[in-house]
Amino acid sequence: EIVLTQSPATLSLSPGERATLSCRASQSLNRFLAWYQQKPGQAPRLLIYDASNRATGIPARFSGSGSGTDFTLTISSLEPEDFAVYYCQQRTNWPPTFGGGTRVEIK
Amino acid sequence: QVQLVESGGSVVQPGRSLRLSCEASGFTFSEDAMHWVRQAPGKGLEWVAVIWSDGSNTYYTDSVKGRFTISRDNSKNTLYLQMNSLRAEDTALYYCARDGGFGVVTYRGPFDYWGQGTLVTVSS
Numbered sequence: 001e002i003v004l005t006q007s008p009a010t011l012s013l014s015p016g017e018r019a020t021l022s023c024r025a026s027q028s029l030n031r032f033l034a035w036y037q038q039k040p041g042q043a044p045r046l047l048i049y050d051a052s053n054r055a056t057g058i059p060a061r062f063s064g065s066g067s068g069t070d071f072t073l074t075i076s077s078l079e080p081e082d083f084a085v086y087y088c089q090q091r092t093n094w095p096p097t098f099g100g101g102t103r104v105e106i107k
Numbered sequence: 108q109v110q111l112v113e114s115g116g117s118v119v120q121p122g123r124s125l126r127l128s129c130e131a132s133g134f135t136f137s138e139d140a141m142h143w144v145r146q147a148p149g150k151g152l153e154w155v156a157v158i159w160s161d162g163s164n165t166y167y168t169d170s171v172k173g174r175f176t177i178s179r180d181n182s183k184n185t186l187y188l189q190m191n192s193l194r195a196e197d198t199a200l201y202y203c204a205r206d207g208g209f210g211v212v213t214y215r216g217p218f219d220y221w222g223q224g225t226l227v228t229v230s231s
Contacts, residue, residue: 034217036152043202044152045222049209057221087152091215095168098152 002026002090004099012107019075021102023088028068032092035064035073039084048073109220110135116225123193127225129186129203137181141204143188145199147205156188157214159185193229200224
């Protein structure tokens, strides 16, 4: 199974700052990587699919990049509603797997 | 709008069975693969199972193979998860999620719509 390692585990930032989240895969994913946001008490929400494609309705401040084994989710300027947990997920091989998550918290 | 509503979660003893349901609306259910994804309390996300749009294929994570069965009734727009021989480690919030089918279809996500989840607690 493909293991996804997210870093850092926690990111402490202030509103307006730039957030950079990393996801590293144990083998090449091509570009089949997605990012999700989950707020407390809510279901995950798809943000980015296939490394860099924003899902429907996702603001432009969210962007994804990378290929192979190293991927990045960038939030260009944090809004108050962006403080949440973010997960990456690969769809290259069975079974689909998720990273352990990065918590973005208010500094 | 797309809606997925799970039900059937409860507290159950180890070794017992439970069936979860997910009622879909707002899209053509019979055209999309569907998944179950779970989240143990305070933990991350774990994919559980997928079923093709016509029910012709299913896949499971190793830890539930032989115990869980995913199925669907396209005439009722409903997805199911039959869970047998439940264990304490199956305790989780169970989400149903739609396969987005973007680009190259792999039936492994991404998951573009999610329900709010139904809680399964396995405890004596």
